[in-house]
Amino acid sequence: MSKRSVPPIILSVLFLNEAVDSLAQYCFKRTALAQGAPSIRSLAEAGSFVTGALASGYLWLGIAAVALVFVSWTTVLSKVDLSAAMPVTSFSYPFVALVSLVFLHERIPAMQWCGILLIMAGVAIVSWEPEQEKGGAP
């Protein structure tokens, strides 16, 4: 099946998608930071947290980035198989860690990096489908 091979241009788009997705996560973290340290104990407090978040430009930038990734992802899926494209999404884990390290100055201990690499491997294994076996999704 020819859709199993991923041309370099599509591969670049897939990696770009993960980069944009990491940017979205960065925006969500910035939205959260702007809310200070809220403690939500009632529905009213939950409501004011949501309104506060909705007023943040970062939230909308993040949602726009997610929407962009969604459109680009569905377009890519019309060109290649899901099981061929999906393993690339596992790169979002190290990408978000790098964004956190560089732009948010988070401390990431060695054990966490090991965990992140295992998660990445696990996601790749879960989504990778060998060519001969075509079970599961219709």
Added chain:
Amino acid sequence: MTGPLAFVIFLIVLTSVCDTVNHLGLKACADAVEFKVVGGGTLVRFALRILRMPLAWVSIGFSFLSLFIMLYALTMANLSFAFSIDSMHHVFIALGARIFLKENIGWQRWMGTIVIVIGIVLVGLSASA
């Protein structure tokens, strides 16, 4: 990490559960629409048919719920930590697809799922250390 670890992990589990409901719901909608997507035009028609189903809106509601719970978790947790732990939705989706959608999950998927769980445990331990 500025919040209590157990509470932050509880919130992230909650977002993963919401994500799982969202994915399973949308998958059930997509299965209910007997339609072959062959190009951009049919994709739009496919999306419109799905949006006519109440279950699709329940699913979309859960994805927003998931986003806001995650935002709340992020007021207490590092992004690198929260995003890694959130990978447990892959595990929940595999379980949910098996239990509710009766999908066949091969040994390779279960193996990958176990690797993800070990990774999550390591990330969790790194925060409690």
